[in-house]
Every structure is written in C-alpha cells, then in structure tokens.
Amino acid sequence: MSGNHQTLALLLFSVFVAVTLGITTWVSRNRHGSAEEFYAGGRLFSPMENGFAISGDYMSAASFLGVTGLIALFGYDGLLYVVGFLVAWLVVLFLVAELVRNCGRFTLADVVAARMSERPVRIAAGTSSVTVSVLYLVAQMVGAGSLVALLLGGTSEAARNWTVIGVGALMVIYVSLGGMRATTWIQIVKAVLLMGGAIALTVLVLVRFHGDLNELLRSAADRSGHGDAFLAPGLKYGGGWTARFDFISLGLALVLGTAGLPHILSRFYTVPTARAARRSVVWAIGLIGSFYLMTFVLGFGAAAIVGPEAVRGSNAAGNTAVPLLALDLGGGANSTGGTVLFAIVAAIAFATILAVVAGITLASSASVAHDLYASLRRRRAKPRSEVAVARTAAVGIGVVAIALGLLAQDLNVAFLVGLAFAVAASANLPVLLYSLFWRGFTTRGAVWAVYGGLVPALVLVLLSPVVSGSPESLFPGANFQYFPLQNPGLVSIPLGFIAGWLGTVTSAEPPDEAKHAETEVRSLTGAGAV
Amino acid sequence: MEKHDGRDTGKVRFDDPWYDALASGWGELDGTGAPAPAVLSADPEHERRAGGTADVYLEVQRSAAFQEVRSRYRRFVVPGVAVFFTWYVGYVVTATTAPDFMARPVAGAVNVAMVAGLGQFLTTFLFTWAYARHARLRRDRAALDLRWDTQELTRGARGGER
Numbered sequence A: 001m002s003g004n005h006q007t008l009a010l011l012l013f014s015v016f017v018a019v020t021l022g023i024t025t026w027v028s029r030n031r032h033g034s035a036e037e038f039y040a041g042g043r044l045f046s047p048m049e050n051g052f053a054i055s056g057d058y059m060s061a062a063s064f065l066g067v068t069g070l071i072a073l074f075g076y077d078g079l080l081y082v083v084g085f086l087v088a089w090l091v092v093l094f095l096v097a098e099l100v101r102n103c104g105r106f107t108l109a110d111v112v113a114a115r116m117s118e119r120p121v122r123i124a125a126g127t128s129s130v131t132v133s134v135l136y137l138v139a140q141m142v143g144a145g146s147l148v149a150l151l152l153g154g155t156s157e158a159a160r161n162w163t164v165i166g167v168g169a170l171m172v173i174y175v176s177l178g179g180m181r182a183t184t185w186i187q188i189v190k191a192v193l194l195m196g197g198a199i200a201l202t203v204l205v206l207v208r209f210h211g212d213l214n215e216l217l218r219s220a221a222d223r224s225g226h227g228d229a230f231l232a233p234g235l236k237y238g239g240g241w242t243a244r245f246d247f248i249s250l251g252l253a254l255v256l257g258t259a260g261l262p263h264i265l266s267r268f269y270t271v272p273t274a275r276a277a278r279r280s281v282v283w284a285i286g287l288i289g290s291f292y293l294m295t296f297v298l299g300f301g302a303a304a305i306v307g308p309e310a311v312r313g314s315n316a317a318g319n320t321a322v323p324l325l326a327l328d329l330g331g332g333a334n335s336t337g338g339t340v341l342f343a344i345v346a347a348i349a350f351a352t353i354l355a356v357v358a359g360i361t362l363a364s365s366a367s368v369a370h371d372l373y374a375s376l377r378r379r380r381a382k383p384r385s386e387v388a389v390a391r392t393a394a395v396g397i398g399v400v401a402i403a404l405g406l407l408a409q410d411l412n413v414a415f416l417v418g419l420a421f422a423v424a425a426s427a428n429l430p431v432l433l434y435s436l437f438w439r440g441f442t443t444r445g446a447v448w449a450v451y452g453g454l455v456p457a458l459v460l461v462l463l464s465p466v467v468s469g470s471p472e473s474l475f476p477g478a479n480f481q482y483f484p485l486q487n488p489g490l491v492s493i494p495l496g497f498i499a500g501w502l503g504t505v506t507s508a509e510p511p512d513e514a515k516h517a518e519t520e521v522r523s524l525t526g527a528g529a530v
Numbered sequence B: 001m002e003k004h005d006g007r008d009t010g011k012v013r014f015d016d017p018w019y020d021a022l023a024s025g026w027g028e029l030d031g032t033g034a035p036a037p038a039v040l041s042a043d044p045e046h047e048r049r050a051g052g053t054a055d056v057y058l059e060v061q062r063s064a065a066f067q068e069v070r071s072r073y074r075r076f077v078v079p080g081v082a083v084f085f086t087w088y089v090g091y092v093v094t095a096t097t098a099p100d101f102m103a104r105p106v107a108g109a110v111n112v113a114m115v116a117g118l119g120q121f122l123t124t125f126l127f128t129w130a131y132a133r134h135a136r137l138r139r140d141r142a143a144l145d146l147r148w149d150t151q152e153l154t155r156g157a158r159g160g161e162r
Helices: A003-027 A035-043 A047-058 A061-074 A076-103 A108-113 A118-151 A157-208 A213-224 A227-231 A241-260 A262-270 A274-305 A308-314 A321-329 A336-376 A383-407 A413-427 A429-437 A443-462 A489-506 A513-525 B006-010 B027-031 B038-042 B053-062 B064-097 B112-161
Strands: B105-107
Touching: A003 A157, A003 A336, A035 A157, A035 A262, A035 A336, A035 A383, A047 A157, A047 A262, A047 A274, A047 A336, A061 A076, A061 A118, A061 A274, A061 A308, A061 A321, A061 A336, A076 A108, A076 A241, A076 A262, A076 A274, A076 A429, A076 A513, A076 B064, A076 B112, A108 A118, A108 A336, A108 A429, A118 A157, A118 A262, A118 A336, A118 A383, A118 A413, A118 A443, A157 A213, A157 A262, A157 A274, A157 A321, A157 A336, A157 A383, A213 A227, A213 A274, A241 A262, A241 A413, A241 A429, A241 A489, A241 B064, A262 A274, A262 A336, A274 A308, A274 A321, A274 B112, A308 A321, A321 A336, A336 A383, A413 A429, A413 A443, A413 A489, A429 A443, A429 A489, A429 A513, A443 A489, A513 B053, A513 B064, A513 B112, B053 B064, B053 B112, B064 B112, B105 B112
Parallel strands: none
Antiparallel strands: none
C-alpha cells in the first residue's frame, strides 16, 4: 500500500474520532450522573433514532468485513450468515422487544429478577451477559487489528497491536464519559456512514457490471475457480457430516442469539414505551435488511473484481475483502480515486468497530454494576456509586477485551461473532423466554437455565477445533479437542432450555403466582413501566 | 362517548378519530383522555378489599379485557414464530443436506439457493410488516387502556396500605 492511502485513511479516521469525542463531551456537558441517564440515555430517543442506533449496534465489523469476506471466499455459504443475522430480528420483534421494554429497567437480569429471588438470578444473568459481551468485543477487536494490518502494510505486528489497544482506550473514554446518550449518537452517526458507504460501493459494483446481477454472479463464479459450485451451498460447510452439523449449529445460534445479546436488549430501554421499542425494531429491520442485501452484492463483487486469491493473500480469513474492493472500484492501487475510496471505506470500518465496541462495553458495564456489584455488595450500592462502578467496569472490560483481542488475531470476525451468538442463545435466551412466558418458572429454574447454557457452551468451545487440535486453532501446538463442531449452539442451546425446565420441575419452592401475574400484565400492557 | 365505554376495551374501534394520532412517546399520555376503568368497573368492590399491588396484578390478569389482549398477542405470535422458524430451519437444513437441489438453476446464474435466500429476506420484511400492523390495530389500544386501569388500581392499593 502506498503512503497516500495511509495518510488519507488515518486523517479521515482522526476526523471521525474527533467528531465522536466532540459528541461525547457535548452530550456529557451537564450530565446528572444518574443511572437512568447513564444506562438508558434518559429514555427519550425517538423510534427512528433508536432504529438507526440499533442498526449501528448490530451491523458490526462482522457484517461489513467478515461476512463480505466469507462471501468473497466461499460464495453462497457466506450468504447463509446474512440470512441468519436478519431472520433473528423476527425473534426479537415477536417475542422480546416490547415485553422486555415493559418489564425491565436497564439489563436482561431486571426482567428475570422481577419474578424471582433477586440475588442468585442477578448474579447468574449478569455473569452470562458479561461473558457474551466480552466474546463479542474480541471479535470487534480482531476486526480492528486486521484492518490496520492491511492499512499499514500487513507486516507490522506492533502497529496492529497498538490499534487494538487504541480502539480499546477510545471505547473506554466514550462509555465512561458519555454513557448511553453519547454511545447512541455515535451509533447513529456510524449507521449513517456505514449505509452511505455500502450504498456507494454497491452502486459502483452494479455500474461495473452494467446493472446486470446475472453477469456479476457469473464473473464471481468464474473468477473463484469453483464454477457454479460457488453460487450454491457447500463450499465451506459441505464436506463431511461434521461440517454440515456445524453449519446447522451456527444457523441456530445466529437466529436465536440476537434476542439474547445484552447490548441489543439494553437499546430497548432508551425509548419511552413498548410501542416505540417495536417501531425502532421495525426501523432496524428495514435498515439491516437493506444493508445485508448490499453485502450480498459487495461479497460477490469482491469475488468477481478482486478475486478470492487476492483477498486470501491479504488476510487469510477474508476480513479485508471490502477495502480491497473499494481500492479496485476507485481505479486501482495507484490512482487517486482508489486511494480516496479505500481510505473512506477503511475509515468507515474503523468507525463501525468503535461504535459497536462502545455499545457492548456500555451494556456489559451495566451488567457488572447494576447486576453483579449491586447484588454482591447491596448495602453500599447507592445509585450514584453504581454509575461510578459502571465507569470503572468499562475500564476493566476494555482491558480484558484488548488482551483477548491480541490473542485471537487470526480468526475470522464473522466466525467469532458466531461463537458469541451461540453463548447468548444458550445462556440468555432460555431464561428470558421462560421468565416471560412460563407460569411455573422458578428461581432455581432461572439459575439452572443460565448456567446450564453458559457452562456447556463455553466448555464445548474450549474442547472444539477452534481452540486446539488443528493448524488454524488458537493453540495449534496443543491437542485437547474432544468436540467436533466449531460452533456449540446445536448442543448447548437445547441444554440451556432443558436445564431451565429441569431446575423448575425439581425445585422445592412453588412458583410465585402473583409475581407471574405481575410480569405478564406488565409485559403486555406496560403498566408500571419506567 | 369516551368516558363510559370501559367495558368495550376488548374491542378495537377502528373508526376511533384519534386512534391514528396515538403517537409513540410521551404523547400517549395525552391520547387517553380520561380512561374508563374497565377492570375496576368489572369488580367495584376490589379497591376497598385490595391488600397490595400483588392482588391488583392477579385481578387484572384474570380480567376478560387482559385475557383478550393476551390471546390476541398469542394467536398472532405463536403461529407466526412457528412458521418463520420452520421456514428458516428448513432452509438451513436443506442447504446443508441437499446442496444438489439448491444448486439447480432457475434462470441464468440464479439457482434455487439464491431464490430461497432472497425469499428469506422477503418473508422477514413481510412478517415485520404484518406484526407491526397487527399490534397497532389489534393490541395497542386495549393494552393502553389496561395500562392506565392497572396503574390506577395499584395507586389505590398502595394508598390503602398506608
């Protein structure tokens, strides 16, 4: 890469950082430091604003960089991710968004704890929320690292590591100073930038192929070296039965995981009513759906124009397909157009990572302060000190995410996100659905549902080929691989549901009818909602 | 007209003049006017007997108005989830177990897999639209009335405790 790329991209990125830091200071100029303000931004965002912010939160580096890379390398099998990411929103819209807005205050644990004995449930749900958030954060950090590796020439290990550290430091500043209000505005700005960038690139790809999608698919298939197989499922997940089950597992995790992601759930608390929460999800589905339709064009466009070999040469996992596509669309490596477009896309991808990282950090610091800290040290947790704890927690989570992000540099971002979704679907979704819909659910059932999904999901990942036993593993030297699938969802999601059921039927305490009535009435009518 | 139709909260009035103006956000407070206490009028003795808010919620849960809202929600959501989840799982399983079928060409470079994938997008948009419409027309109004009734009752119950 020439020096021009770097200078311009770094300049644009600095502008974005400056603007977002400006937003953060402007928003926090007269903050009250109340929990309501810090975790939920005062709950006064409009459905459209929240819809954009949800899209900004959800369309992560995994979508923009990871999925397009997978499509460019494996064709149709990359597209399967996109479908799962989108259909998942129906689960959120139908079963979760409105009811959670009505029942909870700041976190997932609020919804469950309303019905149950508070302390054990909060600790369980808080632990799983933090775990999911950290896994998701690692994915974003890896995305940042591979982007900068491309930008600065690929070889500089130090530059890559410093980027990961820098991104982590920035997110801590946004979150601890600006809270939910600043985070939301950063996400809105980012969603607009990302949509704009995706639209521009999609139009350029379509212009290159004279608007003929058929021609685009043909060239992608020819260039890939796989022919028509590139346009059908099976290239990545078609091998043996292990690979097929792995894919079904991933599919389940994607569609069920979204509804258990803490940073998505916390977004519903930023609007005043359940009705507004529903309308923000409708906005989000519209935005996310159109974005994913564009990644389809961009992925096949990268395969057709850049070629899988060049993509793989730049980053083995495919994470840099879109910036390379931009370079080519603008006129090639040594043209002004290519330089500008490349820089813009790289800056947008940075912005994407920063915004998502801020959202997750905020949600997980809320879990630490509002659920874990408040339960473990109830006496001393006054509202003001809770926000102070949340700010400190943001720093701690930042450090953990940076450390893990440095460790996991060579894994595909979309794949890492798949793991986070699997854990969310196993540990958070069962307890949430049972609390909202099952009359007989008890405290023990809730605690078992969380740990019964969380522990198997994590253990299966540890025993999977991701961590050891194959050349692409995190620890290629060791071999303690006993579980064949890369994604644990197929086993751990049912285990979470079964554990919740088992805990409930074996518990000695009878279910609390009155509290169930309260949850049901509140969730469907909004009575007593904050 | 609006003051005395509390028992009708179960039925949605499509011709309600300010129904469409029922804005999201704090505007909803204004939209209600003075809500008729459907739950209260169903059991006027309740307020005096109420021992606490827990009883209020049980009371509301048993009321016909609430059960109507709940069954409307469930009648839409349960089949809806069943259909889109089956369609999605069917798609994923077919893609993994029958790649030859998915690779069958439809038109030009477009094959069955492409059509099915784009079909998932289309059905997601359709389901979203249908759910939002159903909730807006069949649920919002009744739920809002119940919300104020319930809050009135809980306020009464809390007052009774003091």
